[in-house]
Amino acid sequence: MKLPTLRKGRRFWWDTLEAYVYLLPTLAVLGVFTFYPFVNAFRYSVYDIRTRTVPGHVVYVTVDSSAWATTLARGRIPDELADVLRKRGATPDDLWVRLRQADRWVIKDEASGQEYIIVREGEEIRVHQATTGWAMEWVGWANFTRAFRDPDFGKALLNTSVYVGTSVPTTLFLALLLATLLHRELRGKAFFRLASFLPYITPVVAITMVWAWIYDRNFGLLNYFLSTLAGWFGLQFSLINWLNDPRYVMPALVIMNVWRFTGYQALILLAGMQGIDREYYEAARVDGAGAFGVWRKITVPLLTPQIFFLLIISLIGSFKIFEEVLILLQGPGPQKSGLTVVYYVFTKAFDAGHYGLASAASVILFAIIFALSLFQLTVVQKRVHYER
Amino acid sequence: MRRVAVFMLVCALGVGALGQVTISFWHAMSRALGETLTELVDKFQEENPGIKVDLVYQGGYSALQQKLIAAVAAGEPPILAQQYQNWTTQWLDALVDLDLFLPAEIQADLLPQFDELFEGRMVTVPFNKSILVLYYRPDLVPDPPRTWEEFESIVTAIGKDEEKGVYGTAFRPPNPEIFLTLLYQAGGSILSDDWSEVTINNPAGLEAAEFAARLAQYALLDSAYTSDAIAKGIAIGAFIDTSAGYTYNMNAANAAGVPLAVAPLPCHDGNCASMIQGTNLAVFAPKASRAQIEAAAALIAFLLREDNIVYWAQKTGYLPVTRSAIYGDLWQSYIAGKPAQKVMTDQLIAGGFGQLLHPRYMDMRSLLITYWELLLMGEDTPQAVLDALAAEIDAIK
Numbered sequence: 001m002k003l004p005t006l007r008k009g010r011r012f013w014w015d016t017l018e019a020y021v022y023l024l025p026t027l028a029v030l031g032v033f034t035f036y037p038f039v040n041a042f043r044y045s046v047y048d049i050r051t052r053t054v055p056g057h058v059v060y061v062t063v064d065s066s067a068w069a070t071t072l073a074r075g076r077i078p079d080e081l082a083d084v085l086r087k088r089g090a091t092p093d094d095l096w097v098r099l100r101q102a103d104r105w106v107i108k109d110e111a112s113g114q115e116y117i118i119v120r121e122g123e124e125i126r127v128h129q130a131t132t133g134w135a136m137e138w139v140g141w142a143n144f145t146r147a148f149r150d151p152d153f154g155k156a157l158l159n160t161s162v163y164v165g166t167s168v169p170t171t172l173f174l175a176l177l178l179a180t181l182l183h184r185e186l187r188g189k190a191f192f193r194l195a196s197f198l199p200y201i202t203p204v205v206a207i208t209m210v211w212a213w214i215y216d217r218n219f220g221l222l223n224y225f226l227s228t229l230a231g232w233f234g235l236q237f238s239l240i241n242w243l244n245d246p247r248y249v250m251p252a253l254v255i256m257n258v259w260r261f262t263g264y265q266a267l268i269l270l271a272g273m274q275g276i277d278r279e280y281y282e283a284a285r286v287d288g289a290g291a292f293g294v295w296r297k298i299t300v301p302l303l304t305p306q307i308f309f310l311l312i313i314s315l316i317g318s319f320k321i322f323e324e325v326l327i328l329l330q331g332p333g334p335q336k337s338g339l340t341v342v343y344y345v346f347t348k349a350f351d352a353g354h355y356g357l358a359s360a361a362s363v364i365l366f367a368i369i370f371a372l373s374l375f376q377l378t379v380v381q382k383r384v385h386y387e388r
Numbered sequence: 389m390r391r392v393a394v395f396m397l398v399c400a401l402g403v404g405a406l407g408q409v410t411i412s413f414w415h416a417m418s419r420a421l422g423e424t425l426t427e428l429v430d431k432f433q434e435e436n437p438g439i440k441v442d443l444v445y446q447g448g449y450s451a452l453q454q455k456l457i458a459a460v461a462a463g464e465p466p467i468l469a470q471q472y473q474n475w476t477t478q479w480l481d482a483l484v485d486l487d488l489f490l491p492a493e494i495q496a497d498l499l500p501q502f503d504e505l506f507e508g509r510m511v512t513v514p515f516n517k518s519i520l521v522l523y524y525r526p527d528l529v530p531d532p533p534r535t536w537e538e539f540e541s542i543v544t545a546i547g548k549d550e551e552k553g554v555y556g557t558a559f560r561p562p563n564p565e566i567f568l569t570l571l572y573q574a575g576g577s578i579l580s581d582d583w584s585e586v587t588i589n590n591p592a593g594l595e596a597a598e599f600a601a602r603l604a605q606y607a608l609l610d611s612a613y614t615s616d617a618i619a620k621g622i623a624i625g626a627f628i629d630t631s632a633g634y635t636y637n638m639n640a641a642n643a644a645g646v647p648l649a650v651a652p653l654p655c656h657d658g659n660c661a662s663m664i665q666g667t668n669l670a671v672f673a674p675k676a677s678r679a680q681i682e683a684a685a686a687l688i689a690f691l692l693r694e695d696n697i698v699y700w701a702q703k704t705g706y707l708p709v710t711r712s713a714i715y716g717d718l719w720q721s722y723i724a725g726k727p728a729q730k731v732m733t734d735q736l737i738a739g740g741f742g743q744l745l746h747p748r749y750m751d752m753r754s755l756l757i758t759y760w761e762l763l764l765m766g767e768d769t770p771q772a773v774l775d776a777l778a779a780e781i782d783a784i785k
Contacts (some may be wrong), residue, residue: 050478051460051480052481053482065496096678097485098485098488098507098673099483099484100485100509108673132481132484132673134463218622219620239550246765330611331562331611334609334611334765335761335762335765336765350454351453351454352750352751352754
């Protein structure tokens with residue numbers, strides 16, 4: 001018997017190389033904007049990161065602390081220090097003080113750009129080479145502990161879970177209904193398909209700006225519509241403060257995103273429906289099944305691959321809700337009712353400068369999404385029917 | 389003044405001799421404010437041909453803050469930037485001690501309200517500063533309140549009718565500076581003088597919190613600027629807002645066809661403290677050459693010169709930050725015919741106080757926002773809100 005050889009031919013390697021050349025631009029973009037930040041988030045999560053002037057190796061030590069302190073406090077370089085740095089190649093005229101505190105000074109060598117930090121400890125003064133910039137200090141699990149102890153993070157987790165738990169099934173259910181309608185023969189089908197897809201391809205910023213107006217308490221379209229509807233039925237309706245009442249902020253976010261994604265999901269499901277073999281339907285009809293029975297027993301089960309795909313994609317996407325909060329609420333919303341995990345990460349990193357904490361929060365979010373996706377891939381997928 | 393002129397001339401000649409020095413200046417001044425800043429910077433460049441200023445508008449304050457954070461982290465900060473004091477603590481080590489580069493005359497000319505040192509260092513100077521004042525509807529409030537009691541009775545009398553869009557007052561939950569103003573007026577503080585103890589839940593703090601909670605029952609609570617509500621035709625009897633919002637509030641009132649006027653803040657037992665708002669200027673050191681830092685200092689000195697800071701104030705609604713400007717003829721003759729600006733000026737001089745310059749103030753402010761909102765929403769008793777706030781501040785102080 002002839003065993004298959006592991007040795008690949010020249011042709012194979014050329015094809016592989018060619019494929020990687022084509023992939024290179026995408027890999028470069030993904031590498032810089034996805035993989036590198038992804039790995040760094042893990043790294044940063046165990047550090048306290050701040051902008052500091054960090055002492056390097058010691059250049060000089062003296063005990064003449066008071067004379068040095070007096071001269072440095074005047075913004076001048078002590079002669080002894082100038083001599084020391086001259087021996088290291090600096091020109092005394094290029095040295096200048098840029099930071100002075102009671103026991104800590106920073107001077108800069110204009111020619112080389114090198115900074116030196118002078119630290120007084122008791123009677124002793126030490127001169128170090130120094131660098132000013134992002135300084136990382138190992139803190140272990142401290143950022144994770146801090147995140148879990150932060151009530152805001154708990155609130156963000158809860159809000160995000162509520163959002164995911166309501167928007168994902170609602171969108172999927174409505175998309176299934178819409179797809180069923182679009183699957184039927186009806187006039188203007190092409191128009192309805194396009195119309196339902198439009199919210200998905202419209203930029204989220206534009207959508208959110210429009211919805212901010214729709215949700216306006218006094219002049220918004222939604223309250224106008226609801227009050228008109230209530231009027232028809234002779235009901236009392238008090239205007240809902242969608243964006244400023246903590247009870248309605250989450251529903252507002254859910255409604256907007258259900259509207260945004262239903263059309264997209266419906267088209268995916270519609271494509272799935274069109275791929276179902278007509279023989280199943282014909283056989284069911286021969287057996288006397290009704291329209292709803294056919295839908296429930298044939299369409300839905302055979303759509304489970306598409307439903308499963310949408311479930312995973314929308315679950316991951318919903319956990320990452322951010323732009324809507326930023327634009328619609330211009331903040332975390334009243335009583336932080338719209339605070340989501342990604343918004344928490346964003347504010348901790350870019351408003352408060354707590355990069356370590358923000359990274360830890362993002363790692364926790366990753367772990368949650370990873371665990372849920374794993375659960376879906378192992379447990380939920382068993383209920384998916386693949387047409388054979 | 390002569391020394392300042394000589395200093396600027398020396399800077400100009402110095403950098404001129406070495407060739408042109410370019411400095412980047414990041415700011416968040418949009419529309420008319422941005423145009424006025426550009427005008428002043430152009431004038432500076434005309435007077436200092438050796439210095440080129442790259443004036444970069446970075447969007448609103450949040451965008452500026454986020455871009456500064458990223459730029460400092462990347463080691464590529466601008467030379468000069470506007471910044472709130474509570475941002476400053478994040479990159480204190482990267483900033484230049486300005487007192488080493490600004491003439492002593494300019495440093496001495498700053499109003500005592502702006503005498504601010506971070507860890508003993510003068511790393512920022514005030515630039516676009518405003519103060520909290522009271523805005524009121526003369527048709528609803530014929531006599532503006534002078535005390536807390538009068539303020540409360542006016543607010544209570546107007547009441548709150550959400551359907552009609554009528555409110556006694558308005559509070560912005562993201563703006564805890566109003567609470568801090570009430571706190572200081574009541575004689576309270578966030579921390580003790582030596583920062584060793586949290587004092588915000590002391591009796592003075594409770595008095596301020598209870599007062600705010602009572603007013604909140606009749607208040608429009610909206611995180612958007614109050615001018616947005618006014619423009620929509622919502623009637624608000626009297627509300628505390630920054631003097632920098634003057635143009636926006638007046639434009640909104642004009643659009644809604646309602647009158648609006650400015651009065652000093654109601655005081656408490658004669659204490660008329662009012663929190664100063666607005667940003668400062670700071671110079672980043674890591675990538676800067678000495679010539680660039682001197683050029684940035686020359687620009688700061690130019691902007692703080694009496695004629696320029698008064699022009700800036702007249703055009704933008706901010707207040708002059710130097711003694712020579714605020715007490716000088718230029719500003720005094722300008723406000724003589726402008727009652728609103730006179731009120732703002734008097735409020736700054738008489739009661740202006742700045743931010744707590746604690747290294748963790750940024751986190752404290754975040755907590756203040758959270759609990760100020762809880763207080764306004766009436767989620768818990770003022771004492772419980774203050775106690776919870778005090779415990780959280782104590783944990784980070």
